[in-house]
Amino acid sequence: MSTIKELITEAAGSEKNLRRYFVISIIILALIFISSVFYTVEADSVGVVWTLGKITDETSPGIHFKIPLIQTVNVIPTRQVLRREIGYATTQAGQQDRPAQYRTIPDQQRMLTGDENIAFVDFTVQYRIADASAYLLNTQNPISTLDKAAEAAMRLVVGEDPIDMVLTDGKAEIQAAAKDVLQQIINGYGLGILVQSIQLQDVAVPHEVQPAFKAVVDAKEEKETKINQALRHENTVIPRANGEAEQMIQSASAYKEQRTEGAIGDVARFAAILEEYTKSKATTKTRLYFEMIRETLPNVHSIYITKDGDALKLLQIGGGM
Amino acid sequence: MKKIIPVLIILLILLANATFVVYATEQVVITEFGKPVRVVTEPGLNFKMPFIHKATVLSKQILDYDSAPYNIYTSDKKTMRVDNYAKWRIVDPLVFLQSLRTESAAQARLDDMIYSILREELGKYTFTDIIRKERTNIMQTVTTNVNKSMNEFGVELIDVRIKRADLPQENEQAVFNRMISERERMASRYLSEGDEESLKITSEADKRVAVVLARAYREAEEIKAEGDQEAAQIYNMAYDRDPDFYSFWIALNTLKETIGGSTTLFIPHDSDLARYIFTIQ
Numbered sequence: 001m002s003t004i005k006e007l008i009t010e011a012a013g014s015e016k017n018l019r020r021y022f023v024i025s026i027i028i029l030a031l032i033f034i035s036s037v038f039y040t041v042e043a044d045s046v047g048v049v050w051t052l053g054k055i056t057d058e059t060s061p062g063i064h065f066k067i068p069l070i071q072t073v074n075v076i077p078t079r080q081v082l083r084r085e086i087g088y089a090t091t092q093a094g095q096q097d098r099p100a101q102y103r104t105i106p107d108q109q110r111m112l113t114g115d116e117n118i119a120f121v122d123f124t125v126q127y128r129i130a131d132a133s134a135y136l137l138n139t140q141n142p143i144s145t146l147d148k149a150a151e152a153a154m155r156l157v158v159g160e161d162p163i164d165m166v167l168t169d170g171k172a173e174i175q176a177a178a179k180d181v182l183q184q185i186i187n188g189y190g191l192g193i194l195v196q197s198i199q200l201q202d203v204a205v206p207h208e209v210q211p212a213f214k215a216v217v218d219a220k221e222e223k224e225t226k227i228n229q230a231l232r233h234e235n236t237v238i239p240r241a242n243g244e245a246e247q248m249i250q251s252a253s254a255y256k257e258q259r260t261e262g263a264i265g266d267v268a269r270f271a272a273i274l275e276e277y278t279k280s281k282a283t284t285k286t287r288l289y290f291e292m293i294r295e296t297l298p299n300v301h302s303i304y305i306t307k308d309g310d311a312l313k314l315l316q317i318g319g320g321m
Numbered sequence: 322m323k324k325i326i327p328v329l330i331i332l333l334i335l336l337a338n339a340t341f342v343v344y345a346t347e348q349v350v351i352t353e354f355g356k357p358v359r360v361v362t363e364p365g366l367n368f369k370m371p372f373i374h375k376a377t378v379l380s381k382q383i384l385d386y387d388s389a390p391y392n393i394y395t396s397d398k399k400t401m402r403v404d405n406y407a408k409w410r411i412v413d414p415l416v417f418l419q420s421l422r423t424e425s426a427a428q429a430r431l432d433d434m435i436y437s438i439l440r441e442e443l444g445k446y447t448f449t450d451i452i453r454k455e456r457t458n459i460m461q462t463v464t465t466n467v468n469k470s471m472n473e474f475g476v477e478l479i480d481v482r483i484k485r486a487d488l489p490q491e492n493e494q495a496v497f498n499r500m501i502s503e504r505e506r507m508a509s510r511y512l513s514e515g516d517e518e519s520l521k522i523t524s525e526a527d528k529r530v531a532v533v534l535a536r537a538y539r540e541a542e543e544i545k546a547e548g549d550q551e552a553a554q555i556y557n558m559a560y561d562r563d564p565d566f567y568s569f570w571i572a573l574n575t576l577k578e579t580i581g582g583s584t585t586l587f588i589p590h591d592s593d594l595a596r597y598i599f600t601i602q
Contacts, residue, residue: 053344058354110487114453117500118493137345139383139408148406149388152482158484159452163500165582188480189383189408201437212504219508221514230519245537252541256548263552267559270570274559277566285569292573293594296580304489307590 036068044079048132063178076132081196084143087122087199111155117163122201123175125150125182127193142191147287149189153182154198163205165215171200179260338371348381348414360414379414383479384424386431392489393440400492404485406436407467413475420474427476434470435481439463456483484561 040063041047047059050072059073066073087109094100109120125146129135139145157178161170179198186193225249277284297303305312334579343349350357360375361367362381369376390404406505409431411417421427442463446455460481468478488496560567580586588595 050345052364052366053342053347055345058537069388076480107485110485112452112487116449116452116496119495137382138339140346140380141385145383145408148385148484149482150408152484153480155483155485156456160454166442185480185482205500206493206497208494209500209504212501212508216504216511219511219515223511225517226515226519227522230522230526233523237530238533241533245533248349248534248537248541249544250546252544255545256551259531259548259552263555270559270562270567273570274563274566281566288570288573290597291599292577295577297586300580300584300586301582301584303586303588305590306587312590 008075031308037065037072039066041075045075045077048074048076048136058132074136076129076135078129078132081126081128082149084150086125086147096176099267108151111158113158113163113166114160118206119158119163119166120204121154121205123154123159124199124201126196128196129192130194134190138190138192142193145189145191146186146193148186149185150182153185154178174284175200200262233279334351335371339368341367341369341376346380347383348379350377350379350414350418352377354522357415357418379411379417383408386428388436389431389567390485393443395443395448395451396445397447400489401448401451402489403483405435405439405481405483407431407481408479410477410479411475412477416475420538422587435463438466439481452486
C-alpha cells in the first residue's frame with residue numbers, strides 16, 4: 001500500500017501536486033455525476049424515464065432529476081411536426097439567397113397508376129410523435145417503418161387512379177386517401193405516430209413520354225382557342241345582325257309614320273278646301289282655278305292661242321306679260 | 322484481511338451474473354444447461370442462478386422483414402416486379418427458442434414462406450387487378466396464410482405489405498410506347514373536337530344572323546306596306562267624300578307642279594282662259 005502511494009507521489013512530482021490532481025479529479029467526477037443526475041426536457045418534448053428497463057415516468061418540459069446508472073431518459077419531441085421525404089432527399093437546406101437542393105430517388109418515385117401508366121411521385125409525410133412510450137416500445141426502427149408504410153400506402157392509392165387524375169386534379173384526394181391508409185397501417189403497429197398530412201411534391205411522367213403528354217396539353221389549349229375564336233365571332237355577328245334588324249324596322253316605322261302623317265297633312269288641306277267648296281262651290285272652283293293660273297302662267301316658256309288649227313304665239317320665253 | 326478481498330471479488334462476480342435487467346422491449350428465457358426454466362416478460366430487475374442459468378434475450382418488439390425485389394407472373398402472363406416488407410414479432414419466446422432460435426433464422430423462414438405464398442396469390446389475379454383493386458385483399462390473404470404456418474414457431478405475422486409493384490425495367494419501353502400512342506390519340510381527339518365545335522358555333526351563328534336579317538326585312542316591308550295602306554285609306558276616305566271635286570283639285574295641283582319654265586301652252590281661243598288672258602292684256 002505505502003509503496004503504491006510512494007509511486008504515485010513520485011509520478012505527480014510532489015505531495016502537494018498529488019493533492020492538487022486529487023482535487024481536480026474529484027471536481028471532474030463531481031461534474032460528471034451532476035450531468036448524469038440532471039437532464040433538460042425542451043419545450044416541445046417529453047422525457048421518457050426508464051428505471052431498470054421499465055418506463056416509469058413521462059416528464060414535462062424543464063429540468064429534472066434522475067438517478068444515475070439506474071435511470072435513463074429519452075427526450076422525445078412530441079409537439080414538433082417532423083417530416084419524411086419520399087422519392088427525393090434534400091441535400092442542402094434552402095437559404096435566404098438560394099433555394100434548397102434535392103436529389104431524386106427513382107426507385108421510391110416510380111409508381112404504376114390505375115390505367116397502367118408509369119408516374120414519378122415525390123411526396124412528404126408530416127407527422128408527430130403522439131405517444132412517446134408507444135413510439136419507443138412497440139416497433140423496432142419506427143422511422144424506417146413509417147417510410148416503408150408510406151410507400152406502400154401511396155402506391156396503393158395511386159394504383160387506384162388514372163394518370164390524369166394523379167397529374168392534375170386528383171392531388172387533394174390522393175393526399176387525403178394516402179394519409180388515411182398510412183395512419184391505418186401504422187396504427188396496426190402501435191407506432192405512436194400521428195400522421196398530420198401527406199403532401200405531393202413533384203408528380204411527373206417519365207421523360208420518354210413527356211413530349212407526348214405535353215402535346216395533349218397543347219392540343220387541349222388549341223381546342224379552347226378555336227372555340228373561343230368561334231364564340232368571339234358569334235358575339236360579333238349576332239349583335240351586329242340584331243342591330244341591323246332593329247335599324248331596318250326603325251326606318252320602316254319611320255317611313256310608315258311619314259306616309260300616314262303626310263297623308264293626314266295632305267288630307268287636312270283637302271278637307272279644309274272641301275269645306276269651303278261645300279259652302280260655295282262655283283266660287284271656290286273659280287278661285288282655285290285662277291290661283292293656279294296666276295302661279296303657273298307667268299313661268300311658262302311660251303303660250304300659243306289656237307284657233308281652228310292655227311296657233312298664234314302670244315308669249316315667248318317665260319316671263320311676265 | 323487479505324483473504325477477504327478475493328472472496329469479495331468472487332461474490333461480486335457471482336452477484337453480477339445473478340442479476341439482469343429486462344427492458345420493456347425485451348423478453349428473456351432462462352435456461353438451465355439448454356433446458357428452459359422460465360420466461361420473463363415483465364420489465365425490471367430480475368435474478369437468476371449465476372452461471373447455472375443462462376438468460377437469452379429476445380425482442381418483444383415488432384420486427385421488420387424486408388425482401389429484395391423479385392419478379393412474379395400474373396394470371397395474364399405479365400411480369401411484375403414486387404418489393405414487399407413484413408412486420409412480425411415473437412409471441413411465444415419459449416417455442417421460438419426451441420424451434421427457430423435466432424431472429425435471422427426466423428427471417429430466413431419468413432423469406433421462404435412469404436415469397437412462395439405471395440407469389441402463388443399474385444399469380445391468381447391479372448396485372449391490372451393487382452395494381453388497381455386486389456392489393457389489400459391479396460396482402461390480407463397472404464398474412465393469414467403465412468401466420469398459420471408461423472404459429473408453430475411462436476411467431477406472429479402482423480402484416481405483409483406490397484411496398485412497390487412495378488414493371489421490370491426491360492418491359493418499360495413497351496409501356497412507354499403504349500402511353501405515347503394513347504396520348505397521341507387524345508391529342509388528335511382534342512384537335513378534331515376543337516374544329517368540330519368551333520365550326521358548329523360559327524355556322525350556327527351565321528345561320529341565326531341570316532334568319533334575324535330575313536325576318537327583320539320581312540317585318541320592315543310589312544310595316545312599310547301598312548304605312549302605304551294606311552296612307553291610301555286616309556286619302557281615299559277623304560277624297561271619296563267628293564270624288565268630282567277631288568279630280569278638279571288634284572288636276573289643279575298637278576298642273577301647278579308640272580307647268581314650268583320649259584312648258585309650252587296651247588290654249589283654244591274660245592276658252593275661258595283665253596278670254597281671261599285677253600282681259601288682262
